[in-house]
Amino acid sequence: xxxxxxxxxxxxxxxxxxxxxxxxxxxxxxxxxxxxxxxxxxxxxxxxxxxxxxxxxxxxxxxxxxxxxxxxxxxxxxxxxxxxxxxxxxxxxxxxxxxxxxxxxxxxxxxxxxxxxxxxxxxxxxxxxxxxxxxxxxxxxxxxxxxxxxxxxxxxxxxxxxxxxxxxxxxxxxxxxxxxxxxxxxxxxxxxxxxxxxxxxxxxxxxxxxxxxxxxxxxxxxxxxxxxxxxxxxxxxxxxxxxxxxxxxxxxxxxxxxxxxxxxxxxxxxxxxxxxxxxxxxxxxxxxxxxxxxxxxxxxxxxxxxxxxxxxxxxxxxxxxxxxxxxxxxxxxxxxxxxxxxxxxxxxxxxxxxxxxxxxxxxxxxxxxxxxxxxxxxxxxxxxxxxxxxxxxxxxxxxxxxxxxxxxxxxxxxxxxxxxxxxxxxxxxxxxxxxxxxxxxxxxxxxxxxxxxxxxxxxxxxxxxxxxxxxxxxxxxxxxxxxxxxxxxxxxxxxxxxxxxxxxxxxxxxxxxxxxxxxxxxxxxxxxxxxxxxxxxxxxxxxxxxxxxxxxxxxxxxxxxxxxxxxxxxxxxxxxxxxxxxxxxxxxxxxxxxxxxxxxxxxxxxxxxxxxxxxxxxxxxxxxxxxxxxxxxxxx
Ligand code: AMP
Numbered sequence: 001x002x003x004x005x006x007x008x009x010x011x012x013x014x015x016x017x018x019x020x021x022x023x024x025x026x027x028x029x030x031x032x033x034x035x036x037x038x039x040x041x042x043x044x045x046x047x048x049x050x051x052x053x054x055x056x057x058x059x060x061x062x063x064x065x066x067x068x069x070x071x072x073x074x075x076x077x078x079x080x081x082x083x084x085x086x087x088x089x090x091x092x093x094x095x096x097x098x099x100x101x102x103x104x105x106x107x108x109x110x111x112x113x114x115x116x117x118x119x120x121x122x123x124x125x126x127x128x129x130x131x132x133x134x135x136x137x138x139x140x141x142x143x144x145x146x147x148x149x150x151x152x153x154x155x156x157x158x159x160x161x162x163x164x165x166x167x168x169x170x171x172x173x174x175x176x177x178x179x180x181x182x183x184x185x186x187x188x189x190x191x192x193x194x195x196x197x198x199x200x201x202x203x204x205x206x207x208x209x210x211x212x213x214x215x216x217x218x219x220x221x222x223x224x225x226x227x228x229x230x231x232x233x234x235x236x237x238x239x240x241x242x243x244x245x246x247x248x249x250x251x252x253x254x255x256x257x258x259x260x261x262x263x264x265x266x267x268x269x270x271x272x273x274x275x276x277x278x279x280x281x282x283x284x285x286x287x288x289x290x291x292x293x294x295x296x297x298x299x300x301x302x303x304x305x306x307x308x309x310x311x312x313x314x315x316x317x318x319x320x321x322x323x324x325x326x327x328x329x330x331x332x333x334x335x336x337x338x339x340x341x342x343x344x345x346x347x348x349x350x351x352x353x354x355x356x357x358x359x360x361x362x363x364x365x366x367x368x369x370x371x372x373x374x375x376x377x378x379x380x381x382x383x384x385x386x387x388x389x390x391x392x393x394x395x396x397x398x399x400x401x402x403x404x405x406x407x408x409x410x411x412x413x414x415x416x417x418x419x420x421x422x423x424x425x426x427x428x429x430x431x432x433x434x435x436x437x438x439x440x441x442x443x444x445x446x447x448x449x450x451x452x453x454x455x456x457x458x459x460x461x462x463x464x465x466x467x468x469x470x471x472x473x474x475x476x477x478x479x480x481x482x483x484x485x486x487x488x489x490x491x492x493x494x495x496x497x498x499x500x501x502x503x504x505x506x507x508x509x510x511x512x513x514x515x516x517x518x519x520x521x522x523x524x525x526x527x528x529x530x531x532x533x534x535x536x537x538x539x540x541x542x543x544x545x546x547x548x549x550x551x552x553x554x555x556x557x558x559x560x561x562x563x564x565x566x567x568x569x570x571x572x573x574x575x576x577x578x579x580x581x582x583x584x585x586x587x588x589x590x591x592x593x594x595x596x597x598x599x600x601x602x603x604x605x606x607x608x609x610x611x612x613x614x615x616x617x618x619x620x621x622x623x624x625x626x627x628x629x630x631x632x633x634x635x636x
Pocket of ligand 1: 023024025026027028031049050051052053054055056251252
């Protein structure tokens with residue numbers, strides 16, 4: 001972590017206030033490096049991934065330079081997916097909390113365009129969106145780029161992989177030549193470098209270096225967990241792990257307080273350690289930890305810097321660290337003075353890259369942590385309870401209580417064992433011995449995730465490789481981790497099962513765009529995934545022919561979605577999707593629905609592969625649709 005604070009980076013007063021209220025203690029490395037460059041008005045080329053704090057790295061400086069009076073779009077952020085667009089828009093909204101009249105609008109495919117048109121008409125200083133939908137708005141002249149002062153390409157390598165790079169370039173070419181530009185990418189494949197060279201000129205380069213570090217004597221593991229289930233997972237770990245002292249690392253000051261309080265409420269003695277504490281208080285907390293008067297400390301990186309307490313047997317990275325350096329520093333708080341240590345890191349789906357990057361830099365695999373089951377938690381609590389009970393019988397003076405219990409038993413003719421059971425029941429209420437625990441999804445970061453993030457550029461004319469050999473689009477939402485959304489090979493590869501053992505059947509569809517239209521598999525995946533809201537992982541084998549292509553999709557596509565996909569345009573042509581009946585070369589200009597002679601798919605409403613709703617599609621020929629609810633992020 002850096003030693004500078006946000007105030008010294010030069011961000012504006014209202015933005016600084018919001019950051020402080022969010023509990024951000026110090027800038028992350030990518031923020032410390034990027035914010036001054038952007039505030040100076042320079043272009044920036046940044047290598048940073050999700051989890052490094054890159055959103056604030058560009059949002060804070062651009063918001064600091066915002067012209068509050070100008071209502072037309074000033075800042076444009078391009079993101080590869082709708083999830084990221086929403087996430088970035090939300091981040092802007094929270095950082096701009098104290099900027100009067102501020103509006104951010106997320107625009108992306110698959111959502112009602114009417115709401116977006118109204119939002120743009122009302123005026124939004126910041127527009128965040130996916131390239132396809134932005135182009136749509138440009139064609140409709142609903143998005144005015146003539147006053148754009150700052151343009152950010154977020155996760156540029158993902159946009160490349162999803163086949164959006166041409167759209168991105170078209171948009172870039174429409175922004176004023178003197179507008180300030182920033183490009184963030186986890187990797188820098190040649191195609192991204194070329195875009196950067198062309199549109200970012202002599203940009204300053206920010207790259208968070210990953211020095212190799214070795215960490216010995218510390219058993220490291222990670223747990224894939226959804227953000228909202230972290231607390232439950234932590235409680236289970238605390239129940240079962242035999243620990244002496246423990247440090248739990250979080251990102252914000254407010255989280256240190258919140259988590260320490262929640263742990264206290266669950267019966268664990270814990271205290272917060274953050275930069276707001278006076279030196280005296282900080283020392284007092286550390287001393288209590290040293291003496292064993294306190295077992296758990298919930299800390300930010302800043303507050304735990306240099307902390308040296310021998311009895312710390314466990315480090316929990318409740319929030320992933322910003323970079324590898326911080327990780328090594330954090331886990332180095334355990335395994336002190338030649339002792340063994342254990343480090344467990346919570347990782348959400350979108351942070352897998354961070355996990356892999358840490359593994360690479362420490363040159364050690366971080367194994368998957370087995371979350372204790374209900375039975376294990378229960379067993380552990382019961383064992384402890386028995387131990388305490390026996391200990392109490394042996395060491396505590398119980399004469400008066402002995403007589404009291406005897407009296408109750410005699411007066412009410414109750415069996416002594418039953419009475420003891422009632423007392424045991426009363427005693428365990430705070431920490432139930434047979435807890436009813438919430439189910440925690442702990443999907444594994446599979447070996448395929450290692451490839452998942454690798455960018456790959458394919459020759460446009462190539463077929464999409466088979467699922468097991470191809471890289472997947474990373475999903476930004478934890479929803480995507482549901483085991484019922486596992487990738488499947490096409491049917492002709494034989495039936496397969498997902499992580500829950502359910503079989504998923506793929507059906508081959510035909511679409512009326514092919515090589516002659518200059519289509520690439522990436523374009524098809526991008527359109528189907530983003531516009532029709534089918535997870536990319538459910539898009540199977542794609543085969544390009546001259547004037548049509550085939551694509552494998554899970555069976556059971558809802559009819560509305562099919563109708564919608566029929567009209568979705570790729571390379572200016574509607575897909576006109578139909579079930580492939582192998583009659584290649586046949587004239588296909590009729591919609592295979594409503595009396596068409598082609599095979600009908602078997603439609604189902606509740607197939608996990610399909611998120612269900614029909615989506616407004618791209619292109620000028622979109623049928624008018626009822627306005628739907630827009631995300632709450634676009635307005636204050
Ligand atoms: P990002 O890498 O932009 O996706 O950010 C990841 C998470 O880190 C978000 O939840 C941010 O709110 C949080 N974050 C970003 N910068 C800081 C900071 N300086 N201090 C604490 N949390 C931060």
